Amino acid sequence: MLLPEGLAERETKMERQFEVGGYAYSSYGYDQTNISFYKVVKKDNGWVTFAPVKQVAVESGHGDYGYTTPDLESEPNLKNKFRRKVHSSRDCEMTSYGRSYGGIYPYENKPVMYSWGH
Secondary structure: OOOOOOOHHHHHHHHOOOOEEEEEEEEOOOOOOEEEEEEEEEEEEEEEEEEEEOEEEEEEEOEEEEEEEOOOOOOOOHHHHHEEEEEOOOOOEEEEEOOOOOOOEOOOOOOOEEEEOO
16 A cells, blocks of 8 residues: 555654653643653554553643643553554644544653643
8 A cells, every 4th residue: 555645754753753761642632631641661563552651740820721741750550551553644743542532742851731621
């Protein structure tokens, strides 16, 4: 099967962004933004295995939002690890879909914003 021009390159680039030992996060929700963090525990032929890790709130906003990071001291929860195929979505945002609506993205070592509804 032939892939659209450039798609194979983008997928290879995305796979490189998920390095074993590195972190990733998912962002999802309706009327709120939920954040979950994962540690990359394995890569195999275009597949990445993620294990959930705890998170730390590093800053609170005005009552309805804040910023969080992965807890780098916590051990990954290997009982709940899961594997996803790395791919590129139609808008070229590179994602690997997790267990919910949204994607799993490489963590870029800066706090991620979360929010909650009214």
